[in-house]
């Protein structure tokens with residue numbers, strides 16, 4: 001898959017200097033969770049074939065693009081950052097797929113009309129993780145399946161997760177791709193009855 005990324009000659013710092021609302025360009029990098037989830041979808045297309053999916057916190061759009069390449073009926077890519085929405089548009093074009101962009105925070109509303117929610121690397125901050133977990137619970141209650149890709153970050157809701165696959169690979173910012181992390185894909189479900197962490201690492 002071809003993605004437009006930040007690099008020494010990408011001109012990102014010039015763009016940032018011109019816009020005081022520029023923020024943190026998460027959309028300009030690969031993240032371990034998104035890489036794992038995209039790989040998992042491309043290797044197991046039946047997960048998305050003919051289904052409507054929401055890529056929550058889409059960043060570059062890597063997960064939504066993988067879903068469309070694998071045969072999803074529709075992929076909504078949601079991100080609060082306007083630059084992410086622009087990047088998703090470019091990356092979708094580069095990969096020959098159409099993505100439905102949504103600029104905003106889906107967790108602030110009831111779950112949308114989709115079959116599957118895909119979450120790539122969104123558990124890096126405590127309050128965001130809590131908010132996302134509540135939203136994902138609402139998705140489950142609406143019979144929407146949820147898959148998460150994550151390199152075991154601190155605020156992952158581990159008692160809700162079933163490990164589906166491991167994809168050793170680089171984490172965020174490791175442009176040289178030297179360090180191999182345990183990037184994983186999980187399904188999100190009800191809290192396990194014994195309340196214990198189901199997985200160790």
Ligand SMILES: C[S@@+](CC[C@H](N)C(=O)[O-])C[C@H]1O[C@@H](n2cnc3c(N)ncnc32)[C@H](O)[C@@H]1O
Pocket residue numbers: 026027029030031032033034035056057058059060061062063078079080081084104105106107119120121122124128
């Ligand atoms: C760590 S990046 C992951 C990007 C992508 N999923 C991946 O794995 O490469 C997190 C992204 O989520 C976006 N984000 C954070 N909170 C959000 C929210 N409440 N609603 C939508 N997007 C959000 C950020 O702007 C950022 O682009």
